[in-house]
Amino acid sequence: MICAAFRLVLDLGDHHPSPARPTLLDTWTTHCRDLAVRAADDGDLRPGTDPNTLADAVVATAFGSRVLARSPDALTDVPHRMTQAWQLLLPAVTDPANLDYFHQFALRREPHPTAPVS
Numbered sequence: 001m002i003c004a005a006f007r008l009v010l011d012l013g014d015h016h017p018s019p020a021r022p023t024l025l026d027t028w029t030t031h032c033r034d035l036a037v038r039a040a041d042d043g044d045l046r047p048g049t050d051p052n053t054l055a056d057a058v059v060a061t062a063f064g065s066r067v068l069a070r071s072p073d074a075l076t077d078v079p080h081r082m083t084q085a086w087q088l089l090l091p092a093v094t095d096p097a098n099l100d101y102f103h104q105f106a107l108r109r110e111p112h113p114t115a116p117v118s
Helices: 002-010 024-043 051-069 072-095 094-106
Strands: none
Touching: 024 051, 051 072, 072 094
């Protein structure tokens, strides 16, 4: 679904912002902010982490990863780029007591190649 949304944004544009009709990137940022607020409420974020700043960074990283992939064939690179980004971002925003769990969670989201069948 995310890949399809990126295609729509990159191929058709996302040029109709208004309070009644936010852009796709605005919608993603809102959802990320809501998740960051929930994480803070659950004690998973490092104290002082601003949910708005975190949401902006996550959306920019996801969009930047897709742009760097440059072609539809390179979409398989996006999960790896996001895993790398999370490995760098998590220590800055996660409660140190939960850091190992979230590192493992991020790694589980990256597709792993299947072994060739002989």
